[in-house]
Amino acid sequence: MVSQHKASKGTVQIKISNDRLQLVFSFGGKRHYLSTGFPDTKANRKLAEMKARQIELDILCNNFDITLGKYKPQSEQIIFTPSLTPVVETGASLADLWDSYTEYKRSSLSPSTLAKGYKSIYRCINVFLPIKTLDKAVAIRDWLIANKSPLSAKKTLTQFSACCNWAVKSQLIEDNPFEDMASDIKVPKGNFEETDINPFSVSERDRIIQAFKENRYYKHYAPLIEFLFITGCRPSEAVALQWKHIASDFTIIRLEQAVVLSLSGLICKPGLKTQKKRVFPINNRLAGLLKSIQPVDVSGETKVFPSPEGNWIDVHNLSKRAWKTVLKTLDSVEYRNLYQTRHTFITMALKNGVDVKDVATMVGNSPEIIYRHYAGQSRELFLPEF
Structure with missing residues (x-):
């Protein structure tokens, strides 16, 4: 249920404002009102709840982003690329889904996996990808193939697919647009550290x-x-x-x-x-x-x-x-x-x-x-x- 009561200290409350789900919480003596940009639907409420839990955890761990940029929907963030004109994004946000998926998987992953694998995917989505919505999955695949090694592109698409499979099961999206994309990428032999053998004399x-x-x-x-x-x-x-x-x-x-x-x-x-x-x-x-x-x-x-x-x-x-x-x-x-x-x-x-x-x-x-x-x-x- 969406609450209409004042949130207690350290907790995040979900409200409705202008027909959109809103996160309300206090930090540093200041009251924050953060719109998710999502309409009030069952699936969007789950996303809002995950975002709320992320904010609560960051406050608890002294890792809160005072700029709020970490918690804002991707549609509010302007993307600049030197070779592409700005893209008006529609559809579900890959960045938001990845954040939620990471929180879901956090307790079952080793610290090194979180720091290397999952953090690198986060950077790929939020720093490098010029397009971040699921309705542009083919364009995302093409960008990865053009800008990353075959091995890196394959690994990234595999992670995107795993994230979307989870989102489908969680009723956040209807289907996985990245399904089977990774299998189409052929990785040349010798790209793996254990098998790229070229010893010194x-x-x-x-x-x-x-x-x-x-x-x-x-x-x-x-x-x-x-x-x-x-x-x-x-x-x-x-x-x-x-x-x-x-x-x-x-x-x-x-x-x-x-x-x-x-x-x-x-x-x-x-x-x-x-x-x-x-x-x-x-x-x-x-x-x-x-x-x-x-x-x-x-x-x-x-x-x-x-x-x-x-x-x-x-x-x-x-x-x-x-x-x-x-x-x-x-x-x-x-x-x-x-x-x-x-x-x-x-x-x-x-x-x-x-x-x-x-x-x-x-x-x-x-x-x-x-x-x-x-x-x-x-x-x-x-x-x-x-």
Whole structure:
């Protein structure tokens, strides 16, 4: 029911004004009256209720947008694009549906998924898309294909479709205009981080490690880069290591957590990408590296690879700044992303006769993945005399 009574502090009330649903609430000693732009229908009331809950939650979490821009209907926001004339939008707002869908999914999603996947979709809709209404779904698809990589366009359309499927089930819209659009986009092989395999040679690896050691600004990261090359560890797992994970006799490393980006910043979460935990054996070179960086007064909670400020290392920033900058200084070394340190280790292990199953166990992949993506590339074909 739409209330006509004054809302209590910290709550948002839904009223009708000029035949439109209106949100009424108090914040900072000021009374706010925010029109949703929606007529009073059953479906629109559900949208208004979700928007009201979002405002209440933001007030409670001290995340309230005092400009109210976050809560206004998209039809009130003017869109400027350099190459397109302003579009007069009609129909259901993709931005409003995505906000509601995110709130619905929030409790079931990990912080990293919310911060990376869902926040990137939010930015795509609210910052980049020149058209934001469901009646222009085909135009939205065409814009994504023209302005994003095939993989990114496919992922975005998949999310739009999932959002609209939820909206149909919630009786907010009648049908899903994005249904099956993603399946029409073909993604070229090699676009995935785990399967885009282009390893460094041994000499290239050693040059990169040495370049980090000699770099004036980024030598702090040299031990981490060497560790990545000689373990094949995923960067998110390496930066999450604490000294309690290193055996006191330097025989094994226990990998059981990863540093990920959440809505509140970098956090360390239990578990790895494909498993809960794994054990990695330490050889002489790795033992020497770890002993050389171990602090004198070390505790179990101390980070093995802290940032210069003593915090968790942001792998994204490391890749975009330190890694890219150092590799640019190396002539004749083709630029490849940081994840190729992992591919380099796996490829070298196979070339040196380590059994596929053992490699899979050490790096946290299945033997099938190793056979499919590495084993064929790592062997030189030989035709015997017969």
